[in-house]
Amino acid sequence: EAQVTQNPRYLITVTGKKLTVTCSQNMNHEYMSWYRQDPGLGLRQIYYSMNVEVTDKGDVPEGYKVSRKEKRNFPLILESPSPNQTSLYFCASSRLPPTEAFFGQGTRLTVV
Amino acid sequence: QQQVKQSPQSLIVQKGGISIINCAYENTAFDYFPWYQQFPGKGPALLIAIRPDVSEKKEGRFTISFNKSAKQFSLHIMDSQPGDSATYFCAASRNSGAGSYQLTFGKGTKLSVIP
Numbered sequence: 120e121a122q123v124t125q126n127p128r129y130l131i132t133v134t135g136k137k138l139t140v141t142c143s144q145n146m147n148h149e150y151m152s153w154y155r156q157d158p159g160l161g162l163r164q165i166y167y168s169m170n171v172e173v174t175d176k177g178d179v180p181e182g183y184k185v186s187r188k189e190k191r192n193f194p195l196i197l198e199s200p201s202p203n204q205t206s207l208y209f210c211a212s213s214r215l216p217p218t219e220a221f222f223g224q225g226t227r228l229t230v231v
Numbered sequence: 232q233q234q235v236k237q238s239p240q241s242l243i244v245q246k247g248g249i250s251i252i253n254c255a256y257e258n259t260a261f262d263y264f265p266w267y268q269q270f271p272g273k274g275p276a277l278l279i280a281i282r283p284d285v286s287e288k289k290e291g292r293f294t295i296s297f298n299k300s301a302k303q304f305s306l307h308i309m310d311s312q313p314g315d316s317a318t319y320f321c322a323a324s325r326n327s328g329a330g331s332y333q334l335t336f337g338k339g340t341k342l343s344v345i346p
Contacts (some may be wrong), residue, residue, distance in 0.1 A: 123274075150332065161237070161338035162275070162320060169331055177333065209274050217324055217332050218263060222274030 121146045125210050125223035132200055132230055140195045140226050142210030149215045151193040152177065153185065155206040156225075162209065168193055169215065200230040234258055235323050237337025244344050250308040252340045254321035257302065261323035266295065266306050267336075269318045278319070279306070311344045318342070 123144045132138055144151065152167035154177075164177030168187040182204055184196040193212075197204060207227050211220040236255045244250045254264075265280035281288045281295040281304065288295045294307040308315055321337040 152334070154336075159240070159338065162336040164333065164335070167331075167333065175327075175331055178335070211274075215332070216263070216326070217334050218265070218280065219277045220265075220267075220275075220334060222276065225272075225274055 121221065123210055123212050123221050123223040125208075125226050128224060128226060130226060130228050132228070134201055134230055135199050138197050138200060138228075140197075140208060140210075140228070142193045142195065142223060143191050144193075144210075144212040144221070145191065146212060146221065147190065148212035148221075149190070150217045150220075151187065151210065151212045152217075152220070153183070153193070153195045154209045154211065155179065156209060157206050165195070165208075200228075202230050204228065205230050234335045235321060235337040237321050237340060239340060240338070241341045242343070244308075244311045244342065246311065246313060246344055246346050248311050248344075250306075250311045250315065250342055250344070252306045252319055252321070252342070253303065254305065254337050255301075255303045256323050258323075258325065259302070260325040261335075262326070263324040264295070264297065264304050265322050265324070266293075267320040267322060269320065269339075271317075275320055308342075311342075313344045313346060316342055316344050 153165040154162040166185040168174045210223045213220040266278045267275035268278040269275040292309045297304045
């Protein structure tokens with residue numbers, strides 16, 4: 120089954136404790152991206168990647184890091200999480216150019 | 232800077248009625264305009280999409296109308312059903328240089344179809 124898998128689905132952490140949210144796709148897509156979804160703000164792009172070792176900032180990259188060492192994986196790293204990063208995070212992948220994006224199930228992150 | 236403006240924020244429609252969601256954009260470099268549907272607890276999924284060389288696209292009960300000169304596009308849901316109750320996002324995609332692409336979303340519209 121074609122899918123984008125995120126882990127974990129739910130995470131509660133404390134301020135400053137480094138965390139990683141994993142994302143993996145099995146569709147051999149070149150393009151992968153991370154979004155955060157907040158009430159009233161919609162989906163905002165954090166980072167995206169056109170291919171292995173190629174990443175670029177989206178609209179809200181501050182406080183986040185990503186890497187693309189393998190085509191299928193695109194982890195999101197929060198080096199020092201803060202409460203304003205409490206949000207619902209989605210990973211997505213697509214072919215190039217990015218027409219249909221396939222989204223994961225989401226990761227609900229709470230930073231206390 | 233909000234590149235894609237979506238309205239209304241929420242919408243309540245009677246079963247069988249027409250739901251209309253509007254979006255506007257500023258950047259003429261956008262060249263692909265998809266709509267995504269999101270049910271609670273799920274990730275968004277592509278519903279229908281249009282390119283700017285077409286003024287209308289219809290798939291079943293869902294129609295996109297596109298006005299290039301006004302830089303506006305809208306989603307019409309005919310014969311709306313309770314199962315259509317979801318959050319709808321318009322989006323726009325553009326080549327942001329050096330073969331790089333960005334997909335920008337509107338803020339979303341929560342649609343409730345009441346029996």
